[in-house]
Amino acid sequence: MTQTQRILVTGATGTVGRQVVAELLDRGHQVRALTRDAAKAAFPAGVEVVQGDLTEPDGLAPALKGITGLHLITFGGAAFSPLETGPRILHLARAAGVRRVTVLHGGGPTPLEDAVRADDGVDWTVLMPVEFMANALEWADGIVASGEVREPFVDRLSAMVHEGDIGAVAAVSLTEEGHGGQEYVITGPEVLTVGDKVKTIATAVGREIALVELTEEQALAQWRAAGLPEDVIGFLLEAYGNTPEVGRTVSGTVEKVTGRPARTFAQWAAEHTDAFTERS
Numbered sequence: 106m107t108q109t110q111r112i113l114v115t116g117a118t119g120t121v122g123r124q125v126v127a128e129l130l131d132r133g134h135q136v137r138a139l140t141r142d143a144a145k146a147a148f149p150a151g152v153e154v155v156q157g158d159l160t161e162p163d164g165l166a167p168a169l170k171g172i173t174g175l176h177l178i179t180f181g182g183a184a185f186s187p188l189e190t191g192p193r194i195l196h197l198a199r200a201a202g203v204r205r206v207t208v209l210h211g212g213g214p215t216p217l218e219d220a221v222r223a224d225d226g227v228d229w230t231v232l233m234p235v236e237f238m239a240n241a242l243e244w245a246d247g248i249v250a251s252g253e254v255r256e257p258f259v260d261r262l263s264a265m266v267h268e269g270d271i272g273a274v275a276a277v278s279l280t281e282e283g284h285g286g287q288e289y290v291i292t293g294p295e296v297l298t299v300g301d302k303v304k305t306i307a308t309a310v311g312r313e314i315a316l317v318e319l320t321e322e323q324a325l326a327q328w329r330a331a332g333l334p335e336d337v338i339g340f341l342l343e344a345y346g347n348t349p350e351v352g353r354t355v356s357g358t359v360e361k362v363t364g365r366p367a368r369t370f371a372q373w374a375a376e377h378t379d380a381f382t383e384r385s
Contacts, residue, residue: 110280111135111171113203115159116178118146120239121209124272125176125279127150132276139168141183148180158182162193169201169369179211179218183306191220199226205285208276212340228285235292235352236265238373241302245380248306253315257324258345259299262353264292267368270359275360284362290361294367302370307375310344310381323345 112129118120122183129136130149140146143156155168159181166275169175171209175198181188198206208221210233221229244254271291278284297305300316307314319327321342328338344352359367374381 106145106293107266109133110173111137112174112176112276112279113139113172114176115139116176116209117148119178119319120237120268121135121275122178123148124269125207126252126272126276128269128276130271131155131234133282134276134280137168139165139317148205154220159188159190159194160186162190162197165194166197166201169197169203170199172198172203173291174205175203175304176275176279177206177208177217178220179215180206186216186324188217191217193229195220195224199224203227205279207278208232209271209275210234230275230284230286231288232264232275232278233288233290234271235290236263237268237271238265239295241306241370241374242263242377244303244306244378246309248314248381249383252313252335253317253355254299255317255319255323255327256299257319257321259316259318261345261348263300263348264294264296264355265302265370266291266359267370267373270363270367273363274359275342289358289362290356291358292354292367294359294369296353296355297370305370306381309371310378311362315360 114125114136115120118140122236126136126138126148130151137153137155138148139155139157141158143154146154148154157165157168179188204227206221206227206229208218208231210231247253247255274289274291303314303316326337
């Protein structure tokens with residue numbers, strides 16, 4: 106059992122940030138959650154909520170007081186633009202006595218991650234998760250409304266990861282020795298097709314769900330109708346049509362770092378049945 110530590114989690118209201126907060130609490134640590142709008146943030150009892158913005162690092166000094174570990178994201182502000190403030194944030198963190206930093210990889214090179222990797226004053230760990238299981242929530246409306254999932258490239262493979270396991274790897278890296286200078290690719294325990302995922306959700310909710318394969322042209326029309334920007338559409342075409350090996354290969358990182366197996370998509374689906382069930 107590690108000694109109780111106080112950790113500052115930025116991006117704390119996000120899909121991963123909330124899991125980092127929850128995992129740290131479960132492990133008995135003190136958590137300070139940074140958010141741009143503290144009045145609207147809802148966290149479990151015991152979490153200290155502080156207001157701040159990573160685009161304005163000089164205002165972070167009070168939030169860093171007494172902190173031993175810092176979880177960072179690479180984008181900030183209302184527009185979620187790549188952060189250019191990494192060097193200043195890290196300077197303030199070192200001055201406050203922060204010893205460990207995790208950074209959630211943003212899908213490619215970013216100025217903040219570059220700054221973290223170049224900093225030899227803290228033990229840093231880069232977290233590189235593949236596809237989130239939570240992405241399946243995008244299918245919820247279609248499943249509820251028509252009992253179907255409409256997707257292109259249905260045979261694509263994914264070693265998708267439970268977002269709670271990303272939080273677990275972050276929590277260990279922030280509170281235990283031996284993770285400095287590491288780049289952790291974080292995956293689930295199995296490789297799944299779109300069909301596998303749909304069948305798993307169907308089993309969890311106890312109803313049939315049809316999988317409708319779209320052509321690339323149909324997918325483009327669907328994504329544009331949903332208002333997705335062209336750069337996001339381009340990313341999806343590449344990721345789905347030509348999934349890189351890293352995204353379809355089980356890494357074993359979760360068990361290596363946390364000492365327990367990565368959670369399955371069946372576990373995730375069972376936890377989220379309400380999202381795929383008809384609303385009253």
